[in-house]
Amino acid sequence: MMQNGMDTVPQQNGTMHTNSTSSSNSHNSSSQTNTGGHQEESKTNLIVNYLPQTMTQEEIRSLFASIGEVESCKLIRDKVTGQSLGYGFVNYHRPEDAEKAINTLNGLRLQNKTIKVSYARPSSEAIKGANLYVSGLPKNMTQQDLENLFSPYGRIITSRILCDNITGLSKGVGFIRFDQRIEAERAIQELNGTIPKGSTEPITVKFANNPSNNNKAIPPLAAYLAPQARRFGGPIHHPTGRFRYIPLSPLSRYSPLAGDLLANSMLPGNAMNGSGWCIFVYNLAPETEENVLWQLFGPFGAVQSVKVIRDLQTNKCKGFGFVTMTNYDEAVVAIQSLNGYTLGNRVLQVSFKTNKSKAT
DNA sequence: CGACGGGACGC
DNA sequence: CGACGGGACGC
Numbered sequence: 001m002m003q004n005g006m007d008t009v010p011q012q013n014g015t016m017h018t019n020s021t022s023s024s025n026s027h028n029s030s031s032q033t034n035t036g037g038h039q040e041e042s043k044t045n046l047i048v049n050y051l052p053q054t055m056t057q058e059e060i061r062s063l064f065a066s067i068g069e070v071e072s073c074k075l076i077r078d079k080v081t082g083q084s085l086g087y088g089f090v091n092y093h094r095p096e097d098a099e100k101a102i103n104t105l106n107g108l109r110l111q112n113k114t115i116k117v118s119y120a121r122p123s124s125e126a127i128k129g130a131n132l133y134v135s136g137l138p139k140n141m142t143q144q145d146l147e148n149l150f151s152p153y154g155r156i157i158t159s160r161i162l163c164d165n166i167t168g169l170s171k172g173v174g175f176i177r178f179d180q181r182i183e184a185e186r187a188i189q190e191l192n193g194t195i196p197k198g199s200t201e202p203i204t205v206k207f208a209n210n211p212s213n214n215n216k217a218i219p220p221l222a223a224y225l226a227p228q229a230r231r232f233g234g235p236i237h238h239p240t241g242r243f244r245y246i247p248l249s250p251l252s253r254y255s256p257l258a259g260d261l262l263a264n265s266m267l268p269g270n271a272m273n274g275s276g277w278c279i280f281v282y283n284l285a286p287e288t289e290e291n292v293l294w295q296l297f298g299p300f301g302a303v304q305s306v307k308v309i310r311d312l313q314t315n316k317c318k319g320f321g322f323v324t325m326t327n328y329d330e331a332v333v334a335i336q337s338l339n340g341y342t343l344g345n346r347v348l349q350v351s352f353k354t355n356k357s358k359a360t
Numbered sequence: 361c362g363a364c365g366g367g368a369c370g371c
Numbered sequence: 372c373g374a375c376g377g378g379a380c381g382c
Binding site: 047049050051053074076077078079080082083084085086087088089112113114115116118120121122123124127128130131133135136137157158160161162171172173174175177204208209210 | 373374375376377378379380381382
Binding site: 309 | 365
């Protein structure tokens with residue numbers, strides 16, 4: 001499984017089109033002759049993937065210069081953080097050097113990575129966003145099986161099946177990167193929800209997340225909430241000295257006592273989830289959208305997330321939703337103010353979330 | 361009257 | 372308990 005993806009490198013290494021391409025320099029972006037299929041690849045320009053995080057552009061250049069004279073070399077970095085994105089481009093003067101670089105440097109192990117060296121495709125919009133995420137795969141499906149399943153829909157650039165790090169067994173999840181986005185779209189249409197031969201459950205095929213904007217980062221709001229939680233044993237007086245102005249007038253008379261709110265929230269694992277206070281909102285209209293919750297709760301302070309719970313079939317709101325707020329004091333005020341609030345022709349019920357759930 | 365998500369990825 | 376790779380097209 002080491003050469004995952006490596007063996008999916010375009011097969012036409014140096015053997016494909018013998019008629020010379022228009023140019024072999026790095027500025028080949030001009031010709032956008034999209035003829036349905038993919039464009040001619042440069043014979044000198046390489047893409048290098050899976051570079052070690054610490055490797056600099058100059059280190060890459062010197063590595064590839066050991067093969068032949070390098071015309072240009074570029075390491076792609078995040079434009080805001082400056083961090084290496086783990087891939088780059090090397091353009092040689094001579095096609096034979098590029099071919100030699102593929103033959104000798106592809107699969108080279110550097111630090112913890114095994115780099116991949118292949119011909120770069122001409123940059124174009126059509127090749128972006130062509131990566132698919134596939135789940136529900138039978139555990140015995142191999143990478144080759146996966147490629148066989150998807151290859152009817154286009155040219156596969158990479159494929160991968162995720163395996164458990166310890167057991168090495170398939171997680172039933174994989175990725176397919178097509179050459180063209182259109183190919184990926186077709187594969188979704190044709191394969192999503194289908195049951196592979198020999199399997200019993202349907203697979204899910206969808207576009208993969210973009211690795212650059214995955215918001216895995218936990219907001220740094222959580223840390224300082226924990227020590228404060230110790231204070232909540234006693235009655236709250238004035239949350240933060242004084243209440244902020246609430247632009248919703250006659251609501252508070254419906255509100256339960258703050259002490260009741262507290263009693264609920266003290267139950268472990270309920271409203272307090274470690275990075276905010278989860279609020280249950282009931283009696284929402286079927287057409288309710290997320291923005292309604294944002295507008296309702298936003299005036300009371302920091303809202304981390306909102307969620308309208310919908311029926312899977314009808315896509316209509318099931319009558320309730322959740323709002324997570326960062327600060328306890330603000331959450332209390334929001335609950336006190338919005339519980340009993342009439343939205344449309346419905347009287348909302350708002351409280352800290354409890355642990356209720358359907359089954360069990 | 362009714363009623364408390366989630367395709368959470370980690371050991 | 373299935374869940375975003377090893378940062379894949381010029382940041």
